[in-house]
Amino acid sequence: MIVIYRTRPSNSARELVETLPNCRRALNLNRRPARSGDHLVCWGESLDPINGVEILNGTPILNKFTDATKLKAEGVPTVEVSRTRPQDGQSTQIPRGNYDLSLVRGLNHLTEDQARDLRDRVNVWLSTPLATRPAQTWLPRQFNHIGGRDLLNPPRNPDYYSRKENLVEEYRIHCFKGRSIRAGRKTQGVEGVTGSHEWIRSLQAGWRISYDGFESTKKMRKLAKDALEALNLDFGAVDIGKTSDNKLIVLEVNRAPGLSDGTVAAYAKWIRAWAEGEILQETAAA
Numbered sequence: 358m359i360v361i362y363r364t365r366p367s368n369s370a371r372e373l374v375e376t377l378p379n380c381r382r383a384l385n386l387n388r389r390p391a392r393s394g395d396h397l398v399c400w401g402e403s404l405d406p407i408n409g410v411e412i413l414n415g416t417p418i419l420n421k422f423t424d425a426t427k428l429k430a431e432g433v434p435t436v437e438v439s440r441t442r443p444q445d446g447q448s449t450q451i452p453r454g455n456y457d458l459s460l461v462r463g464l465n466h467l468t469e470d471q472a473r474d475l476r477d478r479v480n481v482w483l484s485t486p487l488a489t490r491p492a493q494t495w496l497p498r499q500f501n502h503i504g505g506r507d508l509l510n511p512p513r514n515p516d517y518y519s520r521k522e523n524l525v526e527e528y529r530i531h532c533f534k535g536r537s538i539r540a541g542r543k544t545q546g547v548e549g550v551t552g553s554h555e556w557i558r559s560l561q562a563g564w565r566i567s568y569d570g571f572e573s574t575k576k577m578r579k580l581a582k583d584a585l586e587a588l589n590l591d592f593g594a595v596d597i598g599k600t601s602d603n604k605l606i607v608l609e610v611n612r613a614p615g616l617s618d619g620t621v622a623a624y625a626k627w628i629r630a631w632a633e634g635e636i637l638q639e640t641a642a643a
Contacts, residue, residue, distance in 0.1 A: 359632050360391055363400040369616040370400045376625040396632035401613030413631065414612060416589045420500035421609060422517040424588060428607055431587035433580070435607040437520040442495050494521040505559035522606065524598040527558045529566050530573055530581035531620060533592040533627040537581060539620050540573035541566040560615075568618050576605055584610055592624075 359380040363370035374382045383389065383397075386404075391397050393409030404415040419427070428435040497515030499507045507515075527543040544567040545553040553563025581595035584607045594614030598606050616624060 358392070358395050359628060360395050360397045361400050362386065362397055362402050362404060363613070364402060367400060367613060369613060369621070372616050372621045373398075373400070373625060373628070376621050377629060396628075398628055399612070411632075413591045413628070414593070418612070419588075420516075421498065421502060422500055424610060425519070428584060428587050431583075433583050433587050433607055434605065435584075436522060438498075439495070439518050439520075440516075442497075442518045443520075495519070496521050504561045505557045506561060508557045508559075509554070509562060522598060523601040524556065524558075525601055526599045527564075527608065528571075528573065528577060528597045528599070529614075530577055530595045530597060531592075531614065531623060532578075532581040532585050532595055533624070534631065535582050535585075536627075537573055537578040538627055539568060539623045540571060540577065541568035541618075542571045543567075566615075566617070568620070580605055580607060592627075 359377055360383050361370050361373050361377075361380060362383045364384055370382060374380050383391070391407055391410045395410050397404070397407070397410055397412045397415075399412065399414040401418075402414075403418045404412055406412065406415070422438055422440070425435050425438045495518040496508060497511045498517055498519050499512055500516040502508075529541050529543070530537055531539040543558045543564045545564055547553070547560055547563050547565050550561070550563040558564040577597055580597060584595045585591070585593055588610055590610065590612065594611040596608040596611070598608050600606065614620075
């Protein structure tokens with residue numbers, strides 16, 4: 358029998374039980390222990406080995422700070438974290454001025470009109486207010502944050518700090534036993550949420566994961582695989598960000614991800630294959 362082990366309320370755990378045949382959910386293994394031959398899936402839980410029982414994701418649960426430090430120690434690109442708040446970087450400002458026509462007349466290849474146009478363009482740029490921000494901004498976080506709630510409502514007594522990255526896109530790669538089984542891009546627009554946050558890409562902030570028409574790259578899939586291996590996990594949803602300089606970094610790894618838009622079918626397929634001892638020959642290019 359397949360057992361989904363989840364002690365707390367979880368819509369995704371319930372969906373898995375409803376989708377998988379011959380499956381039950383375990384709230385408390387002390388009341389109804391797993392039996393020899395069972396295949397037990399820890400859904401956001403940890404569990405010590407049980408004789409005769411195969412277990413997925415039983416690795417002890419750490420926290421978001423420890424996950425980040427472990428990922429970095431294993432050479433996986435991820436967010437910078439610190440238990441104490443480093444000093445924010447200093448803002449950089451471009452000197453203001455006013456360029457006159459004589460500064461560009463020396464460019465012999467320019468006509469008088471071209472020189473005047475260049476002078477005007479430069480002065481418009483110089484007179485435009487620049488939005489300044491620290492080169493490094495550190496955000497207060499909580500050890501077990503969910504859905505970016507601690508970003509939307511910064512805690513007064515944070516557990517740690519993470520450096521704000523300039524991200525242009527975010528992705529979610531669902532990975533199971535080293536294979537990408539589904540992938541999507543975070544997009545704006547959540548029913549019931551008015552507007553969306555500029556850079557906090559969570560459901561609560563008005564962002565959702567769109568799986569339609571998205572295909573992950575080989576680099577994304579390898580990064581997700583490396584992240585799970587670094588944390589000794591069999592499966593999980595790996596959130597990946599792409600920075601403004603085109604680098605990919607792991608933002609976090611979720612042991613009990615949401616299973617919207619058909620994702621539950623992907624997990625059910627691979628959990629069933631694992632429980633039945635099948636080796637799926639397909640290479641998932643989700």
